[in-house]
Amino acid sequence: MKTPKELKVKPIKNGTVIDHISANNALKVLKILELPSQETGVTLAMNVESSQMGSKDIVKIEGRELASREVDEIALIAPHATINIIRNYEIVEKGKVNLLDEIKNIICCSNPNCITNTDEPVKTRFIVLNNEPLILRCYYCERMMDQSDVDTQFQLF
Ligand SMILES: Nc1ncnc2c1ncn2[C@@H]1O[C@H](COP(=O)(O)OP(=O)(O)OP(=O)(O)O)[C@@H](O)[C@H]1O
Ligand SMILES: [Mg+2]
Ligand SMILES: [Zn+2]
Incomplete structure (x- = not known):
């Protein structure tokens, strides 16, 4: 010890x-x-x-x-x-830790026109295309997001 x-x-x-x-x-x-x-x-x-x-x-x-x-x-x-x-x-x-195949409900989509950014009660959902470097694709609008997009879209408060 x-x-x-x-x-x-x-x-x-x-x-x-x-x-x-x-x-x-x-x-x-x-x-x-x-x-x-x-x-x-x-x-x-x-x-x-x-x-x-x-x-x-x-x-x-x-x-x-x-x-x-x-x-x-x-x-x-x-x-x-x-x-x-x-x-x-x-x-x-x-x-x-290992990233799962899908990320639900943690980060917002960077596409302002994505259905998850409208008044519709749709939760965010991303497909993990690659772990390192991180590449996610929005399940709804197909917007691709990298690590810096993820960091920007993560809403702490
Ligand atoms: N009893 C404890 N209470 C709080 N933190 C602890 C305790 N024992 C270990 N840690 C912390 O857990 C972490 C891992 O400790 P470890 O001794 O395995 O470090 P390490 O040998 O540098 O391992 P690693 O290769 O994972 O970096 C360190 O941040 C250490 O400070
Ligand atoms: Mg260490
Ligand atoms: Zn989207």
């Missing part, structure tokens, strides 16, 4: 650490996971130095073990995220 001073976040006894989140995306991760940032036991570290990524964000969730499958959708904005399950201060499991 590492000594606490080596950890970029305060150690947790049991729970989940989501590491290697692309810098500044921790709040988007919470939104995708539908975790309120004021929830007890949720801690964020943003713009932490990383040898692999330059800088990164970390989300720590005390008292809850999230299965990789539950968090797959965060690959949309944090493709290199690692999921560390902590029991009694030790990492007992490490997983990666």
Whole structure:
């Protein structure tokens, strides 16, 4: 076990650490996971130095073990995220996130004329054409979106 001073976040006894989140995306991760940032036991570290990524964000969730499958959708904005399950201060499991074939209801379509951007109650739906680099196609209007479109269309509030 590492000594606490080596950890970029305060150690947790049991729970989940989501590491290697692309810098500044921790709040988007919470939104995708539908975790309120004021929830007890949720801690964020943003713009932490990383040898692999330059800088990164970390989300720590005390008292809850999230299965990789539950968090797959965060690959949309944090493709290199690692999921560390902590029991009694030790990492007992490490997983990666994988984008699903379809992304529903997380981001808006960049086409202002898309049916999902009208008053019709149509939820957004994108087909994942490629993971890296990210390429999505709107199921309704066929608009193609890349990572920067996704980042722009992600509505945090
Ligand atoms: N008990 C704990 N409480 C909180 N965070 C922890 C705990 N144990 C490990 N971590 C954090 O979990 C992440 C992964 O830890 P690990 O020791 O596996 O790092 P690593 O060796 O750099 O692994 P990786 O190759 O995944 O980067 C780090 O961000 C570390 O700070
Ligand atoms: Mg590391
Ligand atoms: Zn569309």
